[in-house]
Amino acid sequence: MKALTRVKILIVAAGSHGDVLPFIALGAELRRRGHEPHLFAIAVFEPLARQAGLPFTALGSAEFYDGLLRHPDLNHPSRSLRVMAQAMEHTGATAWATLDAAVVPGQTLVVGSTLAFATRSLAERHGLPAVTVHLAPAVLRTLHTLPRHGGPVPGARAPRWLKRLFWRLVDDFLVAPTLGAVLNRHRRAVGLAPVHRPMGDWLNQADLVIGLFPDWYAPRQPDWPAGLVLTGFPLYDSAPGMDLPPELESFLAAGPPPVAFTSGTATARALDFFTASAEACRLSGRRGVLLTRHADQVPGPLPPDVVRVDYAPFSRLLPRCAAFVHHGGIGTISQALAAGVPQLIRPMAHDQFDNAARTVALGVGRQLPMRRYRPAAVAAALEHLTDDHAMKRRCAEVAARLVADTAITEACDRILALVPRR
Structure with missing residues (x-):
């Protein structure tokens, strides 16, 4: 049987502690299987990555992260999008240059979290296999049972025209002036076409889309991406052997x-x-x-x-x-x-x-x-x-x-299915 080609796997995790830990778990398992994962995240997560044996590159300083956590709008239902957009802009140019330089043509695969928009651009620019990983079902759009948000949301029995209008308003008045504007400034700078609705279909334009949650927690909707794989919860929260204080x-x-x-x-x-x-x-x-x-x-x-x-x-x-x-x-x-x-x-x-x-x-x-x-x-x-x-x-x-935790194993199986055999 032919062996898998050893590949470089660039993993970009945007977010806080709970957002980054699953990607450390993915990287550790991919490394155990003989590949070369490299994690890119905010500097404060470097010790956790090193404990798991992962090479790490910081995309933003610890001081920047602490200031972000203290921003009064970071956890506001709507104004938080502007804060996240500012954070993306702050790290964007450095992140792109760092990631772009790390690509080895023909030997690189990219894995990105929901808001790691740079991985989609990197895959498009270099023709790389790309994986998008969603930690929560709320980011998956549907015209059936809509995810809850901080404000009113059309119910499951609401007409579809109303649900389409809801998503259009979200895009035009919340996403476009914040995340969309930052994304498209970045894409223009690197010679890529702008994206009209980044949190719509574009979000899932990857060779593989993984949901790290089980279907009994979030039943699959008929219009979720056809290639979406639900693996279950990762349940990784510390380095092996870490005890309570x-x-x-x-x-x-x-x-x-x-x-x-x-x-x-x-x-x-x-x-x-x-x-x-x-x-x-x-x-x-x-x-x-x-x-x-x-x-x-x-x-x-x-x-x-x-x-x-x-x-x-x-x-x-x-x-x-x-x-x-x-x-x-x-x-x-x-x-x-x-x-x-x-x-x-x-x-x-x-x-x-x-x-x-x-x-x-x-x-x-x-x-x-x-x-x-x-x-x-x-x-x-x-x-x-x-x-x-x-x-x-x-x-x-x-x-x-949840006794048998196989989410990370299955996710890595799916990711490595994109790697050619030699």
């Missing part, structure tokens, strides 16, 4: 299972969230773990049974928790589903509203809007989550579906 181990051992709280790694403006969360623990008499690297976002002093830690792998922490309160990021949700822990979701922007709706529909959690995230409401919601035996049974049923 010693102080957290001591806290967990000292009492009943706590409630864990996170507002996601893609924000450094969560003082209100953590203040309300700590007070909800005090009101309900519960122990709590506040997860954030930003100490200035946590009120002080904390109640005696509430602690803050910089980071803990969810796969090790969540099975030891009574409930999990979070923002609705897809990586966070998937880890909670695997741990079988009830979830309280407070979505802010991006795909979080859609992820939250799907999780609630599974019967494993509840949703609380930002405007209602107050200590008394949180305490009441936690009481419901921890006392609902039917929800606990449903959490266990869903967790059983």
Whole structure:
């Protein structure tokens, strides 16, 4: 049997911690299989990539990333697109030059996340095999059951003309002035034709499109891309052998299972969230773990049974928790589903509203809007989550579906099917 040609695989991951970890997992597996993956992402992810044995090139500094996390509009339902567009513009020229120089003609394949637009341009410019990887179903457009967003969305039974109008308004008034404008300035600069609707069909113009989520979480819509492959959740959240911090181990051992709280790694403006969360623990008499690297976002002093830690792998922490309160990021949700822990979701922007709706529909959690995230409401919601035996049974049923984690293996099989044999 002919062996696969050894190829250089350029992997570009745009986004925060939860957005980049799956691509580190992909790169590590591709390297294990004898190929030459190289990860391109923001500088703060270099230690994680190196731990996994991946060559790494930074597309943006740690200082730039920290400033981005502190931008007041980063997690706004609509204004966040302008912030992301500015970030793309900031790193765009450097990213293109770096990626363009890394191409070895006839021996290179590119893999990009949803917003890694440069990989599509690179594939078009050099005629490279290209793979687009979506972490969440919200980015896949349909005229059937539309994904949830921060504002009104036509229901599943709405007429198709109304759904088409909805997507046209999204493109013309949200995407075109932000992501679209930045993309087309870049494409003109490198001699490529402009893209009219980048978040429409162009987003999935690749040799392979992968959805890193299962079809039982997001049932396939009839008009999703025909070649879309759904592999399941990646469930990679740390380097092998990474343990919980010693102080957290001591806290967990000292009492009943706590409630864990996170507002996601893609924000450094969560003082209100953590203040309300700590007070909800005090009101309900519960122990709590506040997860954030930003100490200035946590009120002080904390109640005696509430602690803050910089980071803990969810796969090790969540099975030891009574409930999990979070923002609705897809990586966070998937880890909670695997741990079988009830979830309280407070979505802010991006795909979080859609992820939250799907999780609630599974019967494993509840949703609380930002405007209602107050200590008394949180305490009441936690009481419901921890006392609902039917929800606990449903959490266990869903967790059983995730025992065999093959998403990364299958995704790599599909990617390497694009590589010629020698």
